[in-house]
Amino acid sequence: MAILNILRYPDPRLHMVADEVAEVSDDTRQLVSDMAETMYQAPGIGLAAPQVDRLLRIIVVDISEHQNDLRVFINPQIIDKDGVRECEEGCLSVPGIYASIQRAERIRVRALDENGKTFELEADGLLAVCIQHEIDHLDGRVFVDYLSRIKRDRIIKKLKKGTRS
Ligand code: GNR
Ligand code: NI
Numbered sequence: 001m002a003i004l005n006i007l008r009y010p011d012p013r014l015h016m017v018a019d020e021v022a023e024v025s026d027d028t029r030q031l032v033s034d035m036a037e038t039m040y041q042a043p044g045i046g047l048a049a050p051q052v053d054r055l056l057r058i059i060v061v062d063i064s065e066h067q068n069d070l071r072v073f074i075n076p077q078i079i080d081k082d083g084v085r086e087c088e089e090g091c092l093s094v095p096g097i098y099a100s101i102q103r104a105e106r107i108r109v110r111a112l113d114e115n116g117k118t119f120e121l122e123a124d125g126l127l128a129v130c131i132q133h134e135i136d137h138l139d140g141r142v143f144v145d146y147l148s149r150i151k152r153d154r155i156i157k158k159l160k161k162g163t164r165s
Helices: 026-041 125-138 149-163
Strands: 046-048 058-061 071-089 099-112 118-124
Touching: 026 046, 026 058, 026 071, 046 125, 058 125, 071 125, 099 125, 118 125
Parallel strands: none
Antiparallel strands: 046 058, 058 071, 071 099, 099 118
């Protein structure tokens, strides 16, 4: 097990499109386990592989209160969605910044599990928000990309100030 380094916005690597996992292997499972550990210790409710500099279509999510309901999605696809809702979002790659983002209210996701088996899941509420946020990371999108240029520039400035030593 290992805690992985989380890339910080505006790192250009957060804007790359991740590759499909060709085969779910022991290496994949090792990465999933390290991602889960990294997410739990952050702490966060989701993490996408590109955030830890692995350009693969893998996400982990756990919205439970006690960090005991890990969900793993490999090569996830949203195959159905409906409704619109707005939710205040944050991101481990954009620390300390929160903004209201529009998402689908309900989604149906198809993905592979840790054994390479296809499954489908219907999600709503925070789980649906989180899955959409994570799949965005796989496509090189960070939630602040939905904000106006002015707001985004302000966020970049603030983050740069925070990392100045
Ligand atoms: O920990 C996280 N919280 C969160 C809150 C509202 C909407 C989305 C999220 S995901 C985020 C972890 C993260 O950055 N995942 O990519
Ligand atoms: Ni995020």
